[in-house]
Amino acid sequence: MKAYLMNWSFMxxxxxxxxxxxxxxxxxxxxxxxxxxxxLLMLMAIANIGCSGGACGVPMRSMKVxxxxxxxxxxxxxxxx
Numbered sequence: 001m002k003a004y005l006m007n008w009s010f011m012x013x014x015x016x017x018x019x020x021x022x023x024x025x026x027x028x029x030x031x032x033x034x035x036x037x038x039x040l041l042m043l044m045a046i047a048n049i050g051c052s053g054g055a056c057g058v059p060m061r062s063m064k065v066x067x068x069x070x071x072x073x074x075x076x077x078x079x080x081x
Contacts, residue, residue: 015045
């Protein structure tokens, strides 16, 4: 449990607080969509899922071009000239 509580970032805590506020407001005004969105935000924060802060970014592939290779071009002539 201690290790679980140590991995909280600012964005995760912010998601939990905002989700709670939206959930409570949705319940108070009897708006089910708001309550569902608030509940989902809270669930995302508790389960630590989602792409908050770009955590789900795909790493870029490195394209190494050999510097000793020369590029050869071929001239193509049109028949209309």
